[in-house]
Amino acid sequence: MxxxxxxxxxxxxxxxxxxxxxxxxxxxxxxxxxxxxxxxxxxxxxxxxxxxxxxxxxxxxxxxxxxxxxxxxxxxxxxxxxxxxxxxxxxxxxxxxxxxxxxxxxxxxxxxxxxxxxxxxxxxxxxxxxxxxxxxxxxxxxxxxxxxxxxxxxxxxxxxxxxxxxSPVSRGARNRRGTDARVNASARAEARPNPGPVMIVDVAGDGRVRMVSGELAVSLAPQHKQPFTDAFPEEHEDCLRDALSADGTALTLDIGETPLELIFDPHAAGTRVFITEASQEDSPQTEAAETIASDAERRAQAAEVALEERTAFFASLGHELKTPLNAILGFSDLMRNELRGELPQAYKEYVQLIHESGQDLLLTVEDILDYAKAEAGSTRLELEPVDLVASSESVIAQLSGFAERAGVNIRQRATGEVWATGDARAVRQIWQNLLSNAIKYSSPGSTVSIDARSGTSTVALSVRDTGTGMTASDLELVARPFQQGSNARGRAGTGLGLAVVKSFADLMTGKVIIDTAPGEGTRVRVILPKAVEEDTADPESKADEAVG
Known part of the structure; x- marks a missing residue:
């Protein structure tokens, strides 16, 4: 409001x-x-x-x-x-x-x-x-x-x-979805060719920032995937939240000594917010924002169409790749287990390599698909109690051959059960990416340690290696998709591992913490919500409690 x-x-x-x-x-x-x-x-x-x-x-x-x-x-x-x-x-x-x-x-x-x-x-x-x-x-x-x-x-x-x-609404805020308003804004802006700075923020339906473009003279820095309201003083939180849920409006907010004008333009996937330094009515900044709103909406519509086409392409690509990959993995499993007769020793090693390489490729395909779905906002998770220790044991078994070929030992430090509220497939994907990265960046003879701990309201899974570690600039780089740090040294990879881990952690209301330094290795922790105890009880114990 x-x-x-x-x-x-x-x-x-x-x-x-x-x-x-x-x-x-x-x-x-x-x-x-x-x-x-x-x-x-x-x-x-x-x-x-x-x-x-x-x-x-x-x-x-x-x-x-x-x-x-x-x-x-x-x-x-x-x-x-x-x-x-x-x-x-x-x-x-x-x-x-x-x-x-x-x-x-x-x-x-x-x-x-x-x-x-x-x-x-x-x-x-x-x-x-x-x-x-x-x-x-x-x-x-x-x-x-x-x-x-x-x-x-x-x-x-x-x-x-x-x-x-x-109200600023009656003083010039227009619904930016109206065609007449856009035409008038464009005509007025052409008469004033020197507009002030404009920031455009695309906010998703859940209130988190999807994209930031441009900058202002005042200190205002909305952060990617963080709540839009966090960029403003706390006293403005309610009116900003109401404006995001409205049909299209405008606000003038006092941020320090500089008033800001915010124009909210709803679209199918959320709201675009155009921010300028407020001045007199019909100022160049306001007119420029209106012009940019019109142009940005056309671009956004084209981008949304392109995004839908890209998502459809990745879905089709995933189907086309995963179908033969699953066949390769299935038949290599049959051969590894020698169901049709014993294989010569050399062929056993070849079959093992085929199986492990297929698993690596399948993980890469799943990373690409998962990241594309997350960017398109189409990821659907089924939140339920997940035992982090059991999930990690399954991944260790899967990657043991990869670790053995690299000469790296895997040490499981977790014991018992550690229950998180999350999506089972997403948790497994997190373990796979973190453990395969740790093995990849470790030297032969070193040890990779994995752990899971439970706190009061959260749980944490972690993977630690003693590899080359990363610098501060490397940390910024690896947080971006399709990027690798300077410690990659030609190692194969898509650069999606940590991006996928962070994406899944965000979707499960968790967070990722990375502790690293050059020459000291890396520890990655993922903090997730702790599962409610009664949800983790086995059916027999629940039945006993009900009878008792």
């Missing part, structure tokens, strides 16, 4: 609550039955109460739920009030403007237009209904309450209108 409206909505709702109470008392004094007077208060107060709840507690609710609670009750109120107080001649007609005004106050401009339309339709129906009501219902005693409701509607609407005049 806009900063200006943050206090206006509860204030307007409280004014209406006072109006509802006054109308109820006036009805009682003018001769209405006590039940009717109480019904006036209950019916009139309900929309205000639900609106206050949404304003104070509904920050993270879906927009549809907030609209149902903060807009629809006002439409219902106006229909009932007009129907029962004289139809087209009723002073309560003024209540019809409250629904769109409150929708606008929450930043739902599209919903405000819809509310205005449906209010008019509902009013037409209520006016027609009022014509058929008996005159006894139109008791003269209803006049004072309806008059007070009209006065309350004027006062409530005045508060919301005054706030809208001060």
């Amino acid at each position: 806009n900063e200006v409206f943050k206090s206006a909505v509860p204030t307007a709702a409280l004014i209406w609550l006072a109006t509802a109470l006054a109308a109820s008392l006036a009805g009682g004094v003018s001769g209405l039955p006590e039940v009717a007077a109480a019904a006036i208060f209950a019916g009139a107060a309900l929309p205000a109460v639900s609106t206050i709840i949404v304003a104070l507690k509904g920050k993270r609710w879906p927009v549809g739920r907030k609209v149902a609670l903060a807009v629809l009750p006002w439409i219902a109120l106006s229909v009932i009030a007009v129907s029962l107080t004289g139809g087209i001649a009723s002073p309560a007609l003024l209540t019809a403007g409250l629904a769109p005004l409150f929708a606008l106050a929450f930043g739902w401009r599209t919903r405000a237009l819809e509310a205005a339309f449906f209010s008019l339709v509902a009013l037409a129906a209520s006016i027609a209904a009022a014509a058929f009501l008996e005159t006894s219902i139109m008791d003269p005693a209803i006049g004072p309450p309806s008059g007070l409701l009209a006065i309350g509607a004027l006062a409530t609407g005045a508060v919301l209108l005054a706030a809208s005049l001060k």
Whole structure:
């Protein structure tokens, strides 16, 4: 919600609550039955109460739920009030403007237009209904309450209108998805060729930063895959979150001594935010942001199409590669186990090499596919309790031949069970990438240690090697996809291992910590949420507890 409206909505709702109470008392004094007077208060107060709840507690609710609670009750109120107080001649007609005004106050401009339309339709129906009501219902005693409701509607609407005049939304924020706004912005920007700096931030649907382009004179640095709101002072968090969930809006925020103007442009996968240093209305910076918004949306649409095509290509590629790879692995397994007869010793070694090379290639294919899915936002994980120790044992068995050929020993330090909340396949992929990297960068005769530990609310899996280690610049490099550090020295690899590990850790609400130094080896830790104990109990123990 806009900063200006943050206090206006509860204030307007409280004014209406006072109006509802006054109308109820006036009805009682003018001769209405006590039940009717109480019904006036209950019916009139309900929309205000639900609106206050949404304003104070509904920050993270879906927009549809907030609209149902903060807009629809006002439409219902106006229909009932007009129907029962004289139809087209009723002073309560003024209540019809409250629904769109409150929708606008929450930043739902599209919903405000819809509310205005449906209010008019509902009013037409209520006016027609009022014509058929008996005159006894139109008791003269209803006049004072309806008059007070009209006065309350004027006062409530005045508060919301005054706030809208001060709001940056009404001072030039346009829905960037409107074609006319883009054309006008482009024409004005062409007349002013020297715009100030503009930052464009693409925010995913979960509120995390997907891409940052450009920079500002002020110190503002949204971080990739971190919450967008973390880049701003804490007092702006609520209004930024509301703006990201709105249909398209603009904000002006004070960041130090420099006000910033933020324009929010929703799209299918999230929201693009255009940030400029705020100045006078229709400044070159604002016009430039509007122009860039138009151009960026066209580029983004083209990029989204390209991304979908790339994802489809990788999915097809993965199927085409994994099918023959699985056949190679399956038949090499049959040959290793000598199910069709004993093999000569030399052929046994060849079959083992075929099997291990196939596994390496399969891991590479899966890394590429997983990273492509993560970038496209299409990764789907099934979170469940996962035993990190059992998962690591399976990976050790798989990579033991690779370690033996490299002359590297694998030491398992973990004992017992260590349960994390995660996706079993993702955890296994993390172990595979970390362990294969550690073996790859270790010298013959050295030892790679793997471990899993449990804490109070988190668990950690770790892989440590005594290889060449990495410098600070190497750390920055290996965090990027398809990049290898200076210690690679021609070693084969796609440069995706750590990128995939970090991607999976992020998806499971975990984090990756790397401790390394040149000549001292590397330890990579992945911190994950700890599984709830009752979820890790075996079925027999659960049954015993239930019987006991």
